[in-house]
Amino acid sequence: DAEITQSPRHKITETGRQVTLACHQTWNHNNMFWYRQDLGHGLRLIHYSYGVQDTNKGEVSDGYSVSRSNTEDLPLTLESAASSQTSVYFCASSDGTGVLDTQYFGPGTRLTVL
């Protein structure tokens, strides 16, 4: 079955380190998204991509970067992790045709920055 996976599921890192969270989908979806979930804020969009080589900033993009070199993957990089980036991170994908445009989410990655 097609799916969307995230790795690692849990990560503890130290302030200042570079961290990369992986997201992989096998639906061949054009659109991919990264969100962070924090208490009292719901989910907020970090970055998104509408296809290979396309990336866009979301609402809370400072300190994060993404790259899209193929359809299946959208890794999220924290260039220099900060304690404020402790959160649960969700990746999502959608078909992108405008007809079946529902975002389906991965299982999430819990990141702790000490």
Next chain:
Amino acid sequence: AQKVTQAQTEISVVEKEDVTLDCVYETRDTTYYLFWYKQPPSGELVFLIRRNSFDEQNEISGRYSWNFQKSTSSFNFTITASQVVDSAVYFCALSENFGNEKLTFGTGTRLTIIP
């Protein structure tokens, strides 16, 4: 700018009671989509429903029903005869431009069903 408000932070009901989760949205677009997602204690986000702005028909799926009213910018979710498995955080979300744009989420409502 688009905005979604879920004013109910937490709700607790006794099993078999009906419960309604409120969602109010703001958008300047005439074309948009509204969504509900469920986040059970295990943490994943489960898609429940999508509704486009041109379809104000209410929808029923088993014990779940949704009431979309453009006049009040609301998209409320009702669970009939609640069960313990319904305990979760529920998110309402809005997407503009045929859903190709970002989702704007509400802050969620934590629903606890007491056995």
